[in-house]
Amino acid sequence: MASGEARFSLSMNGRNGLPKIQTDKRSGEEMKEGEICHDDSAKPVKAQTIEELHSLQKKKSAPTTPHSGAMSAFAAAVPEEERSKQQLQSISASLASLTRETGPKVVKGDPARKSDTPHVQPVRHQQHHFVPTFNISSDSALKFTHILYNLSPAELYEQAIKYEKGSFLTSSGALATLSGAKTGRSPRDKRVVKDETTAEVALVGKEVPALFHISFRILRSCHGISVMFRGSPNIEMDEETFLINRERAVDYLCSLEKVFVNDQFLNWDPENRIKVRIVSARAYHSLFMHNMCIRPSQEELENFGTPDFTIYNAGQFPCNRFTHYMTSSTSIDLNLARREMVILGTQYAGEMKKGLFSVMHYLMPKRQILSLHSGCNMGKDGDVALFFGLSGTGKTTLSTDHNRYLIGDDEHCWSESGVSNIEGGCYAKCIDLSREKEPDIWNAIKFGTVVENVVFDEHTREVDYTDKSVTENTRAAYPIEYIPNAKIPCVGPHPKNVILLACDAFGVLPPVSKLTLAQTMYHFISGYTAVMAGTVDGIKEPTATFSACFGAAFIMFHPTKYAAMLAEKMQKHGATGWLVNTGWSGGSYETGSRIKLAYTRKIIDAIHSGVLLEANYTKTEVFGFEIPTEIEGVPSEILDPVNTWSDKNAHQETLLKLGGLFKKNFEVFLNHNIGTDNNLTQEILEAGPSF
Ligand SMILES: Nc1ncnc2c1ncn2[C@@H]1O[C@H](COP(=O)(O)OP(=O)(O)O)[C@@H](O)[C@H]1O
Ligand SMILES: C=C(OP(=O)(O)O)C(=O)O
Ligand SMILES: [Ca+2]
Ligand SMILES: [Mn+2]
Incomplete structure (x- = not known):
C-alpha cells in the first residue's frame, strides 16, 4: 500500500464515542477448534548442542517495521x-x-x-x-x-543494555537511558554553513533585525524574572570548518567496532517526503530516531537508495577547541549544500530531531509549504487544530487528547492539501507525569519507548516521575501509534483553529483570548513564553522569552516569511486564532500557581467544539484581548486575570511591564513588510499592546 493511501477503518470505541482508527489490522492466527491436548508430553527438540538449540530460537528475517508491505514486483x-x-x-x-x-x-x-x-x-x-x-x-x-x-527495538534494547552504561529496563518495559552531560538542547552551539545555498537564509551577520541576531542575550530583569530574546540559531560557519568537524565525526565513528545506521523518512505527505540517514554510535540514538522518524516498510527500505539528508552523530566525542569557531566542546553543524549535519559533544537526542526540523524549515518553504513548530490533532468531524508554542507550553500534552485523533505533537507542514506530520513519533516531557492526568502518555511508556534521564527504583524498576535528580527535562520518545487515537497516516485537512500557547510566568495573560488575524500574526511573530526549566541546557529558572514564530532556534528564513505564509493560509481557510495561557494564574510565579491542566483542557474543548466562538466577550486593557465571560467547567473569575490577583496595583504594574517587553521585542519588526498585503502589515503592527 502506498504510504499516502488511507489505511484506516473506523469503528465505534464504546467509552467516549470516538471512532477508533485501526491501523494495519493483520489477520491473526485462527484458533483451530477440536485440537485438544490430553497430556503434556512433547517430542524432544531436534538439537545436538546448546548452540543448535539456541539457533532454533531465531527465525531468519529481514528487519521488521510497523507498516510492512508486500514485496513489489520491482523489489523482487x-x-x-x-x-x-x-x-x-x-x-x-x-x-x-x-x-x-x-x-x-x-x-x-x-x-x-x-x-x-x-x-x-x-x-x-x-x-x-x-x-x-x-x-x-x-x-x-x-x-x-x-x-x-535499521535494527528492531528488541535488538536495540539488547545492544543498549549490553554495551551502554546507564541503560536499563523499566517496570513498564521502556528502555531507560542517560543522555550524558547534556540533558537539553545547546542552541548556542548550533551552526549553519554559509554558502550559495544559504544566500537567503537568515544568518548572523546578515541583514536581519538586530534582536534576531542576538543569541541568548539576557536583556533585563523584571520582578526577578529574567527576560531573554532568543535569536537566530544560524550562527554562521565556513565550509572548511564544517569539513574539519565532519572528518572528526566520521573518523570517530569509523574507529568504533560498530555503528548504527537508520534509514527513515520525514513528512507523512507522500509528495514531500524526505529520506534521512542517521549514523550514530549508540543504540539509544538509533532507537530514539527509530521512534521519532517515520519507519519505512520492508519494501520502502529495499528501495531506499541514496538519502536526501545524513546526520553524523558522534555526540560522545567532543569537537576540538582549537578548531576555528568552536566556543565549547559541543558543536551541531548544518551544511545544507552537502545535505549533512554533524553532532559533536552532546548526546542529547532531541538535537537530532530538532536539527532535522531546521532542515525542514529550509526545504519546505522553498516548496511553498509552511513548516510549523506545533502539535496537531483532529476531531471526529475532521476539524483540525494546531498548537503552537515554545518548549514546555503544552503542545505535546494538549495535542494528545483522548477525545481526538493525534496527528502529531511537535512538527508539521501545512501545504495546499492540508497538514502533515513531519515525524513518526512523540517526545513527551515526563516530569511529574501522572497516569490520572495524562493517561495516553503514561500508557505509551512501554516496550519500545526510550525514557531519558529518569530516576527509577533499582529493584522494582518503577520510575519516579517526580524525581529531578538527573534533570527536570526528563523525556519519553515513543512511536506515534503508541497513542491509541493516533491518525495513521498522520495527515489531515486544513486547520480550523490555530492555538498559540504561552506559559506566562507573569500571570497576566488571560487563560484564553480570541484573536483577530492581525493579533494572531503579532503573537506568532512575538513567540512569547516563559521558558520552563531544563529543555534548553543551563536554564534553571522560568525566563520570559521571545522566540519568533515560536521557533527562532529552528527557522531558517526571516520570521516574516513564515508569518506571511501563515496569514495567507489562515485567511484562505478561515481559521480562527486563539491565545491560551497555560502558565500562571493568581499572581506571578512566586505568588500564583500554574493554571490547572483540567481547566486548560476545558478551554481547549470549548475551542474545538465551536462553543467558544459563540461566547460573550469583553475586551481587556493594554493587550486588547477579547476574553470570554464564561466557559463550561472553568471558574468564571479566573478568565480575567485581574480578578485573581489580590494586589491590583501589582497586577497593573506587571501587565504594563509585560506589555513593554512585547513592544521592545517587536521594534525590530516595525519596518518589515509581512507578505505583500500592506494593510495587513499595518494592522499587525497595531495589534500589539497599546498604552
Ligand atoms: N495548564 C496546563 N496546560 C498544559 N500543560 C500543563 C499545564 N499545567 C501543567 N502542565 C505541564 O506542562 C508541561 C507541558 O509540556 P509539553 O506538553 O511537553 O510542552 P511542549 O510539547 O510544548 O514542549 C507538561 O509537563 C504538562 O503536564
Ligand atoms: C525536543 C524539544 O521539543 P519540545 O520541548 O518543544 O517538546 C526540545 O525543545 O528539545
Ligand atoms: Ca521545542
Ligand atoms: Mn513537545
Whole structure:
C-alpha cells in the first residue's frame, strides 16, 4: 500500500464515542477448534548442542517495521544480494573520509556474532574541491566497521543494555537511558554553513533585525524574572570548518567496532517526503530516531537508495577547541549544500530531531509549504487544530487528547492539501507525569519507548516521575501509534483553529483570548513564553522569552516569511486564532500557581467544539484581548486575570511591564513588510499592546 493511501477503518470505541482508527489490522492466527491436548508430553527438540538449540530460537528475517508491505514486483526483480551490496556501498560512501582515498571497510552485522561474514566494501571517494586526498592508507582503512542497519527495538534494547552504561529496563518495559552531560538542547552551539545555498537564509551577520541576531542575550530583569530574546540559531560557519568537524565525526565513528545506521523518512505527505540517514554510535540514538522518524516498510527500505539528508552523530566525542569557531566542546553543524549535519559533544537526542526540523524549515518553504513548530490533532468531524508554542507550553500534552485523533505533537507542514506530520513519533516531557492526568502518555511508556534521564527504583524498576535528580527535562520518545487515537497516516485537512500557547510566568495573560488575524500574526511573530526549566541546557529558572514564530532556534528564513505564509493560509481557510495561557494564574510565579491542566483542557474543548466562538466577550486593557465571560467547567473569575490577583496595583504594574517587553521585542519588526498585503502589515503592527 502506498504510504499516502488511507489505511484506516473506523469503528465505534464504546467509552467516549470516538471512532477508533485501526491501523494495519493483520489477520491473526485462527484458533483451530477440536485440537485438544490430553497430556503434556512433547517430542524432544531436534538439537545436538546448546548452540543448535539456541539457533532454533531465531527465525531468519529481514528487519521488521510497523507498516510492512508486500514485496513489489520491482523489489523482487533486483536480486537480494545485489540490493544488499548497493546498500553497503551507499553506507560506505556515507562514512567515507574526505581526506583519505580508501576506506572504511564496512561490513553488516554485529561484531559479537561470529557467524557474520565480512563482505568488505572499500570505496574510492569522490574528490572534494576543498581538501587534497592523500594516497597513503592509514591503519583506520584496514579495520572493519560493522554496521547495525535499521535494527528492531528488541535488538536495540539488547545492544543498549549490553554495551551502554546507564541503560536499563523499566517496570513498564521502556528502555531507560542517560543522555550524558547534556540533558537539553545547546542552541548556542548550533551552526549553519554559509554558502550559495544559504544566500537567503537568515544568518548572523546578515541583514536581519538586530534582536534576531542576538543569541541568548539576557536583556533585563523584571520582578526577578529574567527576560531573554532568543535569536537566530544560524550562527554562521565556513565550509572548511564544517569539513574539519565532519572528518572528526566520521573518523570517530569509523574507529568504533560498530555503528548504527537508520534509514527513515520525514513528512507523512507522500509528495514531500524526505529520506534521512542517521549514523550514530549508540543504540539509544538509533532507537530514539527509530521512534521519532517515520519507519519505512520492508519494501520502502529495499528501495531506499541514496538519502536526501545524513546526520553524523558522534555526540560522545567532543569537537576540538582549537578548531576555528568552536566556543565549547559541543558543536551541531548544518551544511545544507552537502545535505549533512554533524553532532559533536552532546548526546542529547532531541538535537537530532530538532536539527532535522531546521532542515525542514529550509526545504519546505522553498516548496511553498509552511513548516510549523506545533502539535496537531483532529476531531471526529475532521476539524483540525494546531498548537503552537515554545518548549514546555503544552503542545505535546494538549495535542494528545483522548477525545481526538493525534496527528502529531511537535512538527508539521501545512501545504495546499492540508497538514502533515513531519515525524513518526512523540517526545513527551515526563516530569511529574501522572497516569490520572495524562493517561495516553503514561500508557505509551512501554516496550519500545526510550525514557531519558529518569530516576527509577533499582529493584522494582518503577520510575519516579517526580524525581529531578538527573534533570527536570526528563523525556519519553515513543512511536506515534503508541497513542491509541493516533491518525495513521498522520495527515489531515486544513486547520480550523490555530492555538498559540504561552506559559506566562507573569500571570497576566488571560487563560484564553480570541484573536483577530492581525493579533494572531503579532503573537506568532512575538513567540512569547516563559521558558520552563531544563529543555534548553543551563536554564534553571522560568525566563520570559521571545522566540519568533515560536521557533527562532529552528527557522531558517526571516520570521516574516513564515508569518506571511501563515496569514495567507489562515485567511484562505478561515481559521480562527486563539491565545491560551497555560502558565500562571493568581499572581506571578512566586505568588500564583500554574493554571490547572483540567481547566486548560476545558478551554481547549470549548475551542474545538465551536462553543467558544459563540461566547460573550469583553475586551481587556493594554493587550486588547477579547476574553470570554464564561466557559463550561472553568471558574468564571479566573478568565480575567485581574480578578485573581489580590494586589491590583501589582497586577497593573506587571501587565504594563509585560506589555513593554512585547513592544521592545517587536521594534525590530516595525519596518518589515509581512507578505505583500500592506494593510495587513499595518494592522499587525497595531495589534500589539497599546498604552
Ligand atoms: N495548564 C496546563 N496546560 C498544559 N500543560 C500543563 C499545564 N499545567 C501543567 N502542565 C505541564 O506542562 C508541561 C507541558 O509540556 P509539553 O506538553 O511537553 O510542552 P511542549 O510539547 O510544548 O514542549 C507538561 O509537563 C504538562 O503536564
Ligand atoms: C525536543 C524539544 O521539543 P519540545 O520541548 O518543544 O517538546 C526540545 O525543545 O528539545
Ligand atoms: Ca521545542
Ligand atoms: Mn513537545
